[in-house]
Amino acid sequence: MARRVVIVGVATHWGAELARRLERDPQVEYVAGIDDREPAADLERTEFLHADIRNPVLARLLPATEPDTVVHCGILWYPAPGKPARALHEINVIGTLQLLAACERTPPLERIVVRGSAAIYGCEPAAPLFHTEELAGRAPLRTRFQRDVAELEGYFEDFARRRPQVRCTMLRFQPEIGPDLDAPLTRYLRLPVVPTQLGFDPRLQLLHAEDATGALLAALRADVRGPVNVAPSGALSLSRILRSAGRLSLPVPHPLFEPALGRLGVELGAGPLVADAVRLLRYGRGISNRRLVEEVGYRPRFDAEAAVADFFEKADSRRVSPDLGGLFRRLAGVVR
Amino acid sequence: MSGPQGGAPTAAALADFLREVRAGIEAGLDPVAAARGAIPRLPARLRNAVEALARRWRGEYREDKWGFDEDFAEAAFPLFEFLYEVWWRVDAVGVRNVPAHGRALLVANHAGSIFPFDASMMTMALMKEHPLPRWPRFMVLDWAFSLPFVSTFMRRVGGVPAAPQNALALLAEDELVMVFPEGVKGTRKPFSERYRLQRFGRGGFVEVALRTGAPIVPVAVVGSEEIYPKVGELDVAARLTGAPFVPVTPTFPWLGALGLIPLPSKWRIEFCEPIDLSEHGPEAAHDRGLVFDISERVRETIQERLYANLVARGAPFV
Numbered sequence: 001m002a003r004r005v006v007i008v009g010v011a012t013h014w015g016a017e018l019a020r021r022l023e024r025d026p027q028v029e030y031v032a033g034i035d036d037r038e039p040a041a042d043l044e045r046t047e048f049l050h051a052d053i054r055n056p057v058l059a060r061l062l063p064a065t066e067p068d069t070v071v072h073c074g075i076l077w078y079p080a081p082g083k084p085a086r087a088l089h090e091i092n093v094i095g096t097l098q099l100l101a102a103c104e105r106t107p108p109l110e111r112i113v114v115r116g117s118a119a120i121y122g123c124e125p126a127a128p129l130f131h132t133e134e135l136a137g138r139a140p141l142r143t144r145f146q147r148d149v150a151e152l153e154g155y156f157e158d159f160a161r162r163r164p165q166v167r168c169t170m171l172r173f174q175p176e177i178g179p180d181l182d183a184p185l186t187r188y189l190r191l192p193v194v195p196t197q198l199g200f201d202p203r204l205q206l207l208h209a210e211d212a213t214g215a216l217l218a219a220l221r222a223d224v225r226g227p228v229n230v231a232p233s234g235a236l237s238l239s240r241i242l243r244s245a246g247r248l249s250l251p252v253p254h255p256l257f258e259p260a261l262g263r264l265g266v267e268l269g270a271g272p273l274v275a276d277a278v279r280l281l282r283y284g285r286g287i288s289n290r291r292l293v294e295e296v297g298y299r300p301r302f303d304a305e306a307a308v309a310d311f312f313e314k315a316d317s318r319r320v321s322p323d324l325g326g327l328f329r330r331l332a333g334v335v336r
Numbered sequence: 337m338s339g340p341q342g343g344a345p346t347a348a349a350l351a352d353f354l355r356e357v358r359a360g361i362e363a364g365l366d367p368v369a370a371a372r373g374a375i376p377r378l379p380a381r382l383r384n385a386v387e388a389l390a391r392r393w394r395g396e397y398r399e400d401k402w403g404f405d406e407d408f409a410e411a412a413f414p415l416f417e418f419l420y421e422v423w424w425r426v427d428a429v430g431v432r433n434v435p436a437h438g439r440a441l442l443v444a445n446h447a448g449s450i451f452p453f454d455a456s457m458m459t460m461a462l463m464k465e466h467p468l469p470r471w472p473r474f475m476v477l478d479w480a481f482s483l484p485f486v487s488t489f490m491r492r493v494g495g496v497p498a499a500p501q502n503a504l505a506l507l508a509e510d511e512l513v514m515v516f517p518e519g520v521k522g523t524r525k526p527f528s529e530r531y532r533l534q535r536f537g538r539g540g541f542v543e544v545a546l547r548t549g550a551p552i553v554p555v556a557v558v559g560s561e562e563i564y565p566k567v568g569e570l571d572v573a574a575r576l577t578g579a580p581f582v583p584v585t586p587t588f589p590w591l592g593a594l595g596l597i598p599l600p601s602k603w604r605i606e607f608c609e610p611i612d613l614s615e616h617g618p619e620a621a622h623d624r625g626l627v628f629d630i631s632e633r634v635r636e637t638i639q640e641r642l643y644a645n646l647v648a649r650g651a652p653f654v
């Protein structure tokens with residue numbers, strides 16, 4: 001079980017991280033990574049196969065590696081810098097379709113794990129505070145990414161139904177944070193002054209990067225089928241996250257939040273947030289990790305509070321804190 | 337060290353404090369550090385308040401995974417205490433029927449067209465009169481959670497969106513949960529139909545109680561149905577705001593914000609004997625007939641106690 005593993009999307013942070021862990025495992029005979037660009041990380045014994053996930057060539061490449069396990073880490077939550085958001089649909093939906101078609105032609109395959117997203121639950125003001133797996137599909141599909149996730153989950157479910165000999169697991173991740181992670185949400189939290197939406201205080205579950213990899217690795221080995229939520233235990237409101245991190249927040253009326261953040265984000269190098277994140281930072285989202293803990297057998301090491309504390313502790317030690325005294329003196333100078 | 341008391345000494349202490357802050361800044365500290373250094377200069381009461389605020393500012397307060405914030409609820413307590421003691425002169429009967437430990441589902445009638453205060457007054461009755469008080473959670477109309485400020489406030493004082501999953505999970509953690517099965521139909525009823533219970537939804541609250549084995553405590557709230565006498569509705573305003581309805585009362589919207597002040601009716605809240613459903617087991621939640629029977633029984637109990645307490649209360653406004 002999990003002797004020959006192919007990681008699709010190995011150039012992503014999570015794909016590379018998983019490859020590194022698998023390389024250290026003596027039980028894993030062979031690791032291959034597929035992506036359209038080389039992973040930035042140094043990988044030792046992972047064979048890199050250059051291919052675009054959207055290209056039908058995948059259907060020849062994948063069976064040739066004779067994998068028993070395929071991990072799909074190539075679902076992107078936000079566009080690469082400078083790329084349009086429309087490209088995501090191609091990569092996420094068409095790419096997953098191509099991958100599933102290739103899997104059909106790979107007879108030794110026993111296991112597929114997909115790194116999906118909890119965005120399928122949406123961010124609804126009146127939603128259950130801790131979604132369980134069977135509640136997917138109840139929320140209206142409001143954003144492009146949410147529609148894409150729902151669509152690709154549908155294809156994946158079809159595949160799982162038609163090929164019962166392959167154990168298929170869809171992991172639904174909450175957004176991750178980590179000191180080494182460069183994502184819109186971590187950049188947002190690192191802003192010296194963090195814009196928030198006036199009058200809203202979303203409950204968030206930010207997953208520690210270490211638990212994100214840990215859960216992926218555990219799911220690979222667990223005998224679980226179907227969707228599994230991946231989230232820390234508990235939840236934390238944004239206001240408390242920012243206060244305990246000593247961040248200043250700047251409440252902005254919610255219709256102005258997206259443009260304001262676009263402006264400020266570009267100014268401060270954080271980049272704009274995608275529509276999903278705007279809704280997440282208004283209404284929040286909570287998911288239940290009971291299945292992950294009890295059936296996959298992975299208990300996240302960091303709960304919602306500890307994950308945030310660890311993130312800010314490590315992020316702050318690398319950052320020059322804003323000079324409030326200097327700022328104050330400058331302001332005083334302007335007034336004078 | 338106790339600070340000076342009274343008006344003039346307070347002003348003197350404040351001036352002292354500001355001088356200390358300025359000295360701190362001139363000595364090269366940033367304003368926050370300078371202010372922190374000068375805190376011992378403040379009079380004792382002010383110092384405590386400032387320190388409490390500072391703790392909040394630093395995020396050093398507790399908040400459970402549902403978003404309930406006990407410090408915040410306690411800060412709002414005096415306002416609701418005023419409403420409870422002075423404004424509505426609430427009499428609470430049978431608070432000991434609410435279990436001191438473990439899960440229980442409190443089911444009550446719902447009223448108050450502009451802002452329903454019944455959940456907050458039931459909370460006050462439990463917190464003030466129960467021998468072992470604990471903060472109950474309550475199910476809130478979905479629309480409230482799409483509003484700025486309201487959503488945050490509701491969540492911090494223990495409100496959760498009215499989804500059955502939330503009630504199930506809270507009861508599984510042995511919390512007290514308050515539900516209002518009449519829902520919007522309850523708050524929307526015109527003044528002429530006060531104290532006439534509406535349909536109890538589809539009996540979802542009974543399913544929740546059966547599945548968790550929680551006892552149902554019927555609660556009759558008298559007085560809440562007179563605070564905003566609804567005489568009409570503004571359809572256009574409702575469509576524009578997305579609200580379920582916008583009520584017209586003798587004072588709202590004619591007097592603007594003043595119209596939001598509830599009338600000072602006399603209240604009486606009765607907590608009835610708990611109904612134990614554990615004999616049925618969780619599987620009984622699928623038994624439609626049983627669910628409707630129990631739902632109807634709870635509804636009749638509340639209706640009957642409403643009439644009895646209306647008589648016991650007497651005149652509505654004195």
